[in-house]
Amino acid sequence: QVQLVESGGGVVQPGGSLRLSCAASGFTFSSYGMHWVRQAPGKGLEWVAFIRYDGSNKYYADSVKGRFTISRDNSKNTLYLQMNSLRAEDTAVYYCAKDPTLYCSSTSCSPGGYWGQGTLVTVSS
Amino acid sequence: DIQMTQSPSAMSASVGDRVTITCRASQGISNYLAWFQQKPGKVPKRLIYASSSLQSGVPSRFSGSGSGTEFTLTISSLQPEDFATYYCLQHNSYPPTFGQGTKLEIK
Numbered sequence: 145q146v147q148l149v150e151s152g153g154g155v156v157q158p159g160g161s162l163r164l165s166c167a168a169s170g171f172t173f174s175s176y177g178m179h180w181v182r183q184a185p186g187k188g189l190e191w192v193a194f195i196r197y198d199g200s201n202k203y204y205a206d207s208v209k210g211r212f213t214i215s216r217d218n219s220k221n222t223l224y225l226q227m228n229s230l231r232a233e234d235t236a237v238y239y240c241a242k243d244p245t246l247y248c249s250s251t252s253c254s255p256g257g258y259w260g261q262g263t264l265v266t267v268s269s
Numbered sequence: 270d271i272q273m274t275q276s277p278s279a280m281s282a283s284v285g286d287r288v289t290i291t292c293r294a295s296q297g298i299s300n301y302l303a304w305f306q307q308k309p310g311k312v313p314k315r316l317i318y319a320s321s322s323l324q325s326g327v328p329s330r331f332s333g334s335g336s337g338t339e340f341t342l343t344i345s346s347l348q349p350e351d352f353a354t355y356y357c358l359q360h361n362s363y364p365p366t367f368g369q370g371t372k373l374e375i376k
């Protein structure tokens with residue numbers, strides 16, 4: 145069965161960096177695009193970033209563009225989110241989510257039915 | 270970016286009620302619309318994709334409809350486990366955008 149397990153969250157000071165990981169299993173990781181979605185405490189869902197199945201294309205929300213970098217290692221079945229220049233408003237639970245479409249490469253790719261349990265990032269001094 | 274506006278933002282209903290939640294897109298998105306359910310402290314769960322296709326394992330009392338700019342999620346007969354927050358998501362063009370959520374509470 146599909147499993148997505150995030151790790152790497154924690155408390156970081158404003159301006160600091162953190163790298164999140166998402167370990168995938170139960171499917172052919174190298175065949176599916178992957179997303180990061182976040183949710184600030186008590187707030188709604190916000191899509192953060194997407195990476196194509198082969199890592200050749202990446203897309204970001206304007207709110208994180210230039211500060212966050214999505215990447216993947218298909219040999220390790222792992223998705224990453226490198227977060228730099230963190231701000232208080234980046235405080236959220238971060239979820240990784242699998243795209244449901246095999247080899248999705250268009251701008252209609254989206255999070256599907258499989259999400260990780262989330263990892264909490266708190267940006268505070 | 271495409272803006273997604275859900276209505277209502279919150280509502281109360283009783284077990285057995287028929288409930289409809291609406292999501293309007295700021296521009297046409299064809300049928301690139303999904304609905305998610307989220308309970309407190311839990312991971313979002315996809316209920317509907319492609320506007321009207323039911324996710325495997327989701328009860329048939331959930332249904333979706335619409336195309337273009339207006340979409341609805343209908344729960345035909347509310348069950349106790351349906352009280353949650355519901356989000357629509359458009360993915361016609363990047364960035365994908367969620368509605369602000371509709372909190373469904375017990376009356």
